[in-house]
Amino acid sequence: MKPHRECPLCIVSVRLNEVASANLSNEDALEASRLVLETSARAFREEDELTRIASRIFMTVSSKYPQVVEYYRVAKRRSIDAAKAQLPAIQSVLRGLEGFDLFKMAVKVSIAGNLLDMGVASHKPPSNLQIASIMGMRFSIDNTHELYSMLKSGGLRLLWLFDNAGEAIFDTVLINVIRGMGNKVTGVAKAEPGFQNDLTVGDAEYAGLRNQLDDLVDTGYSGSSIHLDKVSGEFLSRLKESDLIVAKGMAHFEYLSEVNLGKPIAFLLVPKCDPVARVLRAERGTLIAMLRLS
Incomplete structure (x- = not known):
């Protein structure tokens, strides 16, 4: 499925919420949030299918911050x-x-x-x-x-x-x-x-x-x-x-x-x-x- 106009806000909001909910220091949470935003910008430019975009962003962030995986x-x-x-x-x-x-x-x-x-x-x-x-x-x-x-x-x-x-x-x-x-x-x-x-x-x-x-x-x-x-x-x-x-x-x-x-x-x-x-x-x-x- 191609992304719709609502999809960037939804995906980024979910990613930022899980970063905020994970057991991260303030500094790490800010850095993880920057990673969400940077990865999202690239993924929405370079991918054309919604589930691939969502997967790419989550896998990038969770691989660097295993606290997100533990939260889930x-x-x-x-x-x-x-x-x-x-x-x-x-x-x-x-x-x-x-x-x-x-x-x-x-x-x-x-x-x-x-x-x-x-x-x-x-x-x-x-x-x-x-x-x-x-x-x-x-x-x-x-x-x-x-x-x-x-x-x-x-x-x-x-x-x-x-x-x-x-x-x-x-x-x-x-x-x-x-x-x-x-x-x-x-x-x-x-x-x-x-x-x-x-x-x-x-x-x-x-x-x-x-x-x-x-x-x-x-x-x-x-x-x-x-x-x-x-x-x-x-x-x-x-x-x-x-x-x-x-x-x-x-x-x-x-x-x-x-x-x-x-x-x-x-x-x-x-x-x-x-x-x-x-x-x-x-x-x-x-x-x-x-x-x-x-």
């Missing part, structure tokens, strides 16, 4: 723990549902987890997601029937592109339903040290996600999406072998909506900014379950 590590563990505390209430609502009704409610839970995104300046992630709030959310794009029809016979190999760490806990609700239909799900996390509050393999191990998946891999790269010229050969092999990609969150949509992988992609997200909402022709804060067949 603590935030991610807190988010994982909070999400786990919500699971019993969610599971009680799902109990008794079956078939498409169970599937659609699990999709809603998974997408609602995308609200835990810390990377949008105009969006404040909730401290926890109550089941009543999740049930009250509505779809702007709803391809759940088509996705269910594809999955219900089983036998598919899914590559699940995780997004935020806390969100991944809500994803397990849908992953369990999909695996229960006889499909295999390989979870994909970012390589260490990760991107913002996105899930890394270390976070996945902390969350106990390996037990919820048929396999768990990383991209070999810590950028915001699966930039095909940056990810590992092992990941590309997994991508080639898969039958369906599930892409969680805005960054994966921003990148993959303009990339032809030659296979179906299910985009599951909440648009939390005007540029993404405009591209989707959807309303901010609503649920998006969009199946692109090729």
Whole structure:
């Protein structure tokens, strides 16, 4: 996705906020802030795709100031723990549902987890997601029937592109339903040290996600999406072998909506900014379950 007029302010604001929130001395915080501004100016001149711009700025700053990575590590563990505390209430609502009704409610839970995104300046992630709030959310794009029809016979190999760490806990609700239909799900996390509050393999191990998946891999790269010229050969092999990609969150949509992988992609997200909402022709804060067949 190309940058929109709002994107520089959003990205720079998020980067400056994480510098201010990290455990840096005043002098280091000022120097890190200068690095954010200088790197941002170069990235917006030299890159033409939004997720590459965001990745370049974050990776430049976090590689020099590991305190930023530590800030997110603590935030991610807190988010994982909070999400786990919500699971019993969610599971009680799902109990008794079956078939498409169970599937659609699990999709809603998974997408609602995308609200835990810390990377949008105009969006404040909730401290926890109550089941009543999740049930009250509505779809702007709803391809759940088509996705269910594809999955219900089983036998598919899914590559699940995780997004935020806390969100991944809500994803397990849908992953369990999909695996229960006889499909295999390989979870994909970012390589260490990760991107913002996105899930890394270390976070996945902390969350106990390996037990919820048929396999768990990383991209070999810590950028915001699966930039095909940056990810590992092992990941590309997994991508080639898969039958369906599930892409969680805005960054994966921003990148993959303009990339032809030659296979179906299910985009599951909440648009939390005007540029993404405009591209989707959807309303901010609503649920998006969009199946692109090729």
